[in-house]
Amino acid sequence: MSHPDVIVVGGGIGGLGAAYSLTRQGLGVRLLERAPAFGEVGAGIQLAPNCTRILDDYGLLDEAKSLGVVPDAMVMRDAVDGAELTRLDLRDLERRYGYPYLVIHRSDLHGLLLRACERAGVELITDARVDAYENTGGGARVTLASGATHEAGLVIAADGLHSAARKLLADDEPVSSAYVAYRGTVPAGSPRVSRVDLGEVAVYVGPGCHFVHYGLRGGKLLNQVAVFESPKALAGREDWGTPDELDAAFARTCDFVRDGLPFMWRDKWWRMFDRDPITTWVDDRIALLGDCAHPPLQYIAQGAIMAVEDGWVLGEHVARNRAADGSVDWSAALAAYQAVRPEHCRRVLTTSRTWGELWHLDGLAREQRNALLRARDTYDYAFTDWLYGPTALTPEQEPDMFTPIPLSSATGPGRRTAIDRTGDPTWRPKESSQCS
Numbered sequence: 312m313s314h315p316d317v318i319v320v321g322g323g324i325g326g327l328g329a330a331y332s333l334t335r336q337g338l339g340v341r342l343l344e345r346a347p348a349f350g351e352v353g354a355g356i357q358l359a360p361n362c363t364r365i366l367d368d369y370g371l372l373d374e375a376k377s378l379g380v381v382p383d384a385m386v387m388r389d390a391v392d393g394a395e396l397t398r399l400d401l402r403d404l405e406r407r408y409g410y411p412y413l414v415i416h417r418s419d420l421h422g423l424l425l426r427a428c429e430r431a432g433v434e435l436i437t438d439a440r441v442d443a444y445e446n447t448g449g450g451a452r453v454t455l456a457s458g459a460t461h462e463a464g465l466v467i468a469a470d471g472l473h474s475a476a477r478k479l480l481a482d483d484e485p486v487s488s489a490y491v492a493y494r495g496t497v498p499a500g501s502p503r504v505s506r507v508d509l510g511e512v513a514v515y516v517g518p519g520c521h522f523v524h525y526g527l528r529g530g531k532l533l534n535q536v537a538v539f540e541s542p543k544a545l546a547g548r549e550d551w552g553t554p555d556e557l558d559a560a561f562a563r564t565c566d567f568v569r570d571g572l573p574f575m576w577r578d579k580w581w582r583m584f585d586r587d588p589i590t591t592w593v594d595d596r597i598a599l600l601g602d603c604a605h606p607p608l609q610y611i612a613q614g615a616i617m618a619v620e621d622g623w624v625l626g627e628h629v630a631r632n633r634a635a636d637g638s639v640d641w642s643a644a645l646a647a648y649q650a651v652r653p654e655h656c657r658r659v660l661t662t663s664r665t666w667g668e669l670w671h672l673d674g675l676a677r678e679q680r681n682a683l684l685r686a687r688d689t690y691d692y693a694f695t696d697w698l699y700g701p702t703a704l705t706p707e708q709e710p711d712m713f714t715p716i717p718l719s720s721a722t723g724p725g726r727r728t729a730i731d732r733t734g735d736p737t738w739r740p741k742e743s744s745q746c747s
């Protein structure tokens with residue numbers, strides 16, 4: 312077998328996206344996936360404009376829209392009393408950022424990227440578990456469980472949360488949040504679906520739990536996600552996240568949320584892990600990408616999006632570091648990737664953790680949060696501009712973050728909301744976390 316220009320390890324959304332991006336630049340790409348067949352587990356996934364912008368650049372957005380749903384609104388409600396707290400008008404959001412907010416079945420997004428890779432000529436190999444990585448001086452080599460080796464000018468590791476490649480760069484482990492997710496889909500004919508607006512992405516936030524639903528496949532399916540903090544996990548038990556814990560965790564929530572629980576797949580659940588951010592993703596000619604580099608908690612729905620962005624950014628830097636004979640200055644391209652992506656993803660990871668804490672508050676803090684969310688103007692984009700605009704290619708292009716609003720400011724005179732601040736022409740956002 313001749314050497315490709317690039318080897319990608321892992322055929323998830325991140326690996327496929329990177330393989331497609333680099334093939335578009337004219338490179339020969341071989342993708343190695345350990346599973347016997349390509350596929351994705353789970354149900355829906357939300358794709359914000361910072362991802363649909365890239366799908367459009369790839370010529371894949373129309374197909375993605377035809378497979379998914381472009382919702383009208385994202386609505387946050389209190390899970391205990393069901394009352395609306397705040398909303399995003401997703402049609403206005405599309406006008407602001409130039410690209411839609413899309414929800415799509417994971418397997419449809421994965422299949423779309425897989426077909427694009429096939430058409431582009433990516434060499435797709437399954438049953439290929441990579442056990443070892445090494446730099447060769449001018450390239451890199453991987454060794455499979457079978458003992459076979461593959462070499463290329465660059466190896467991209469996109470092998471997910473439990474990455475073997477990450478060990479080259481960090482001596483860390485996944486961090487348990489003690490939260491667990493149940494997922495499930497409900498067919499459109501079900502009475503459950505008649506109780507929802509399929510044009511909404513709805514998030515019910517509650518003490519130690521939250522519940523999400525939105526439509527999939529042109530409204531043929533309702534996707535539901537129920538997430539809660541597991542007492543057994545907090546007690547250090549191994550058997551955490553079981554269905555009895557699911558029912559108990561939502562006991563205080565409103566009828567609508569509790570009525571959704573029997574529709575969850577109750578025979579499997581996803582324990583929620585992330586990792587602390589790391590700032591170095593490149594070891595000579597081996598580069599980390601996707602969850603392997605930056606697995607987040609899912610609260611701001613950016614994990615797969617960051618993975619797609621990583622691949623797009625790398626492709627853009629290949630284009631900028633290509634000689635007339637087609638050779639790539641990998642050191643320059645990887646330095647540019649390393650300069651911009653880890654800091655962006657660090658911001659997303661830390662904000663995801665904080666956003667989750669905000670969702671799951673109880674007592675006075677919950678009331679303060681609710682007051683602040685109710686005061687937010689629907690058309691205030693102070694909390695999305697740092698995320699949904701064009702993906703930065705250089706550190707200078709990375710937007711500033713928002714200014715947090717302290718929960719304590721929810722009471723007493725003089726409280727200011729984000730819209731008050733952005734209305735002030737002298738105000739500039741500063742980096743910080745969402746609630747403090």
Ligand SMILES: Cc1cc2nc3c(=O)[nH]c(=O)nc-3n(C[C@H](O)[C@H](O)[C@H](O)COP(=O)(O)OP(=O)(O)OC[C@H]3O[C@@H](n4cnc5c(N)ncnc54)[C@H](O)[C@@H]3O)c2cc1C
Pocket residue numbers: 320321322323324325326343344345346355356357358439440441442469470471472474475492536581600601602603606607609612613614615616617618
């Ligand atoms: C409940 C939940 C909801 C979420 N919602 C959203 C959302 O709305 N929007 C969003 O953007 N993100 C969301 N995410 C996050 C998103 O799912 C992940 O960030 C994303 O799928 C990561 O993709 P990846 O390709 O980097 O990793 P993975 O999907 O983990 O893929 C890794 C691939 O590598 C393969 N592999 C592993 N080891 C090896 C090996 N040694 N050799 C060869 N192959 C190997 C695996 O088989 C797999 O195919 C959510 C996550 C959860 C848990």
